[in-house]
Amino acid sequence: MDAEKLLQVDPYWILVINLLKHNFLLLLVTLVVIFLASASSAQRKSRKFLPPGPPGWPIVGNIFQVGPLPHRALAGFCRQYGPLVYLRIGSVHTITTECPQMIKELLCNQDEVFASRPRTAAAKLMAYDQMDASLAPYGAHWKLMKRVCMEHLLTTKRIASFQQYRLEEAQAMVHSVWAECKLGGKVINVREHLGSFTMNIVTRMLLGKRYFGSESMGATEAKEFRELMHAGLKLLGTVFVGDYLPFLKWFDFRGYQSSCKRMGKQMDDFYSSILDEHRDRLRQFGNGPQNFVDVMLKTSAGERKLNDTEMKALLQDMVVGGTDTASFTMEWCMAELIRNPKILLKAQEELDQLLEDGHTLQESDLPQLRYLKAAVKETLRLHPPGAFLIPHESIRETKIAGYFIPKNSLVLINIHGLGRNPDVWENPLQFMPERFMGDKVELRDAEFRLVPFGYGRRKCPGATLGQSMLLLGLGNLIHAFNWAPPPPLLPTHIDVLEAGGFTNPPATPLKALAIPRLTHHRY
Numbered sequence: 200m201d202a203e204k205l206l207q208v209d210p211y212w213i214l215v216i217n218l219l220k221h222n223f224l225l226l227l228v229t230l231v232v233i234f235l236a237s238a239s240s241a242q243r244k245s246r247k248f249l250p251p252g253p254p255g256w257p258i259v260g261n262i263f264q265v266g267p268l269p270h271r272a273l274a275g276f277c278r279q280y281g282p283l284v285y286l287r288i289g290s291v292h293t294i295t296t297e298c299p300q301m302i303k304e305l306l307c308n309q310d311e312v313f314a315s316r317p318r319t320a321a322a323k324l325m326a327y328d329q330m331d332a333s334l335a336p337y338g339a340h341w342k343l344m345k346r347v348c349m350e351h352l353l354t355t356k357r358i359a360s361f362q363q364y365r366l367e368e369a370q371a372m373v374h375s376v377w378a379e380c381k382l383g384g385k386v387i388n389v390r391e392h393l394g395s396f397t398m399n400i401v402t403r404m405l406l407g408k409r410y411f412g413s414e415s416m417g418a419t420e421a422k423e424f425r426e427l428m429h430a431g432l433k434l435l436g437t438v439f440v441g442d443y444l445p446f447l448k449w450f451d452f453r454g455y456q457s458s459c460k461r462m463g464k465q466m467d468d469f470y471s472s473i474l475d476e477h478r479d480r481l482r483q484f485g486n487g488p489q490n491f492v493d494v495m496l497k498t499s500a501g502e503r504k505l506n507d508t509e510m511k512a513l514l515q516d517m518v519v520g521g522t523d524t525a526s527f528t529m530e531w532c533m534a535e536l537i538r539n540p541k542i543l544l545k546a547q548e549e550l551d552q553l554l555e556d557g558h559t560l561q562e563s564d565l566p567q568l569r570y571l572k573a574a575v576k577e578t579l580r581l582h583p584p585g586a587f588l589i590p591h592e593s594i595r596e597t598k599i600a601g602y603f604i605p606k607n608s609l610v611l612i613n614i615h616g617l618g619r620n621p622d623v624w625e626n627p628l629q630f631m632p633e634r635f636m637g638d639k640v641e642l643r644d645a646e647f648r649l650v651p652f653g654y655g656r657r658k659c660p661g662a663t664l665g666q667s668m669l670l671l672g673l674g675n676l677i678h679a680f681n682w683a684p685p686p687p688l689l690p691t692h693i694d695v696l697e698a699g700g701f702t703n704p705p706a707t708p709l710k711a712l713a714i715p716r717l718t719h720h721r722y
C-alpha cells in the first residue's frame with residue numbers, strides 16, 4: 200500500500216507518516232519519554248474512579264475515535280457506556296455527556312468548577328490569544344469582557360434601540376428574495392439571503408454600516424470576510440493533534456497553524472478597518488446613534504478604557520455570535536419546514552391570522568407566534584448551531600455522580616446528542632413542533648432537556664437578540680413566500696445532514712423554490 204492510499208485509510212497512519220517526515224530520532228526519544236510519563240500518570244489516575252469510556256491507544260488515547268463528526272461518535276459512546284463518559288484525547292482528560300441530569304450538574308450545580316475554556320492553537324491564533332468573552336479562560340479578564348457584553352452592549356435597552364434595524368433588514372430580505380422570484384417563482388439560495396440578513400443586522404449594530412443590498416458599503420469585502428469567518432470556524436471546530444499532544448504542537452500538520460495564523464491576520468485587518476473607519480467618522484461627523492463601537496470607545500474596563508485588542512476581540516464575538524448561529528438555525532428551520540409542508544402551512548396560517556389587517560410583522564407580535572416559536576425550539580433541539588456548547592474546562596478536580604473528574608478536564612456538552620437522546624425525547628428524529636405546544640420545555644428549561652444557549656456563568660449573552668432575529672427572519676420569509684424543494688426534488692429529498700465544525704450548518708447549503716404569496720404592494 201503506498202503512502203497516498205494509507206493517507207486515505209487511517210488517520211493514525213497520517214500521524215505516523217508526518218512524524219517520520221521530521222526528525223525521527225528526536226521524536227523517538229520524545230515518544231519514549233512521553234510514553235513512560237503517561238504510563239506512570241495513568242497508573243496514578245487509575246486509582247481514582249474515572250467515568251467509564253472506550254479503551255484508548257497508548258499516548259494518543261481516543262484521539263482517532265472521534266471521527267469527522269465528533270458529536271455523533273461521542274453520542275454513540277454515551278449510549279454505550281453511560282450518561283457520563285471519560286475519554287483521553289491525547290494527554291487531555293475529557294468528559295462528555297448528552298444527559299440532562301449530568302448537564303445540570305455541570306452547568307448549574309457545579310457551574311463555577313466548569314466555567315473555564317481550554318486553550319487551543321486555533322483560539323490563540325484567531326481570537327486574540329483568547330482575550331475575548333467567549334473563548335477566554337475563566338478569570339478576571341473574562342469577567343471584565345462578559346460584563347462589557349452584559350452591561351453595555353447587549354442590554355435589553357440597547358437591543359430594543361436597534362429594533363428598527365432588524366425590521367428594516369427583515370423587509371429588505373423579503374424584498375431581495377421577491378426581486379429574484381417575482382416572475383412566478385425561482386430557486387433561491389436561502390443561505391445567501393439569511394447570511395446577508397444577519398450580517399447586516401450585526402454590522403449595523405456594531406458600526407451603523409450596511410454591507411449587503413441597497414446602500415451597501417462594501418458587499419464584496421463583507422462576502423470575502425464571511426467566507427474567511429466560515430473557514431476560521433471550521434478550523435476552530437477541527438481536532439488539531441498539537442492541542443492534545445503538546446509535544447507535537449511544534450509540527451504544523453497539514454499547515455493547520457499557518458492557516459490559523461493567516462486567517463487571524465486577515466480577520467484582524469477587517470476589525471482594525473472597522474475601528475479606523477469609526478474613528479474617522481467620529482472625527483468628521485461627531486457622535487451619531489450609539490452603536491457598539493461608540494459604546495466600547497467610551498466603556499471603562501475597571502480602571503481603564505478598553506484597548507484596541509480587547510475591542511477587536513469583542514467585535515469578533517459579536518460578529519461570530521450574532522451571524523452564523525442565527526442564520527444557520529434559520530436555514531435548518533427552513534429545511535425542516537420544506538421537508539414538512541403541513542407544518543409550513545400551519546406556521547403560515549398563524550402568521551396570516553396575525554397579519555390579516557395588512558401590517559408588517561413587528562417585534563411586539565412575536566410573543567403571539569406560538570407555533571412558529573415551537574418550530575424554532577424544535578429546530579434548536581434537532582439542529583443546534585454548534586453540536587457541542589463551546590467547550591468548557593474544569594478549574595479544579597471534583598466529583599460527578601461519584602466519579603472523579605480531574606482538574607483541567609475538557610468538557611464536551613453534546614447538545615446535538617441531547618436533542619436526539621431517545622431517553623429524553625419520543626421519536627427524537629421526527630421534526631414535530633407540536634411537542635412544544637402543550638409542554639413546559641422552555642429555552643432555559645429547568646430540567647435541562649433543551650439548552651441551546653447554555654446556562655450558568657458561560658451562558659449566551661445574546662440569547663434575546665438571537666431569538667428576535669430568528670422569529671423575525673423566519674416569520675417574514677414564510678409569510679411572504681411559499682417554499683418548495685427545487686424541482687424535480689420531493690420534500691423528503693431535502694438534505695438534513697450536518698457539516699460539523701464549530702457552527703454545524705447543513706452540509707449542503709439550502710436551495711429552495713420561492714413563490715410569492717402576498718399581493719404586489721406588500722413587497
Ligand code: HEM
Pocket residue numbers: 332333334345348353516517518520521522524525528584585588589590651652653654656657658659660661662664665666669
Ligand atoms: C440563535 C442565536 C444564538 C445561539 C443559538 C447561541 C448559542 C450560544 C451558545 C450555545 C453559547 C455557549 C454557551 C456555553 O458555552 O455554555 C454561546 C455563547 C456566547 N454567545 Fe451566543 N448564541 C446566539 C446568538 C448570539 C448573539 C446574537 C450574540 C451577540 C451578538 C452572542 C454572543 C455570545 C457570546 C459573547 C458568548 C460567550 C459567552 C461566554 O463564554 O461567557 N450569541 N452562544
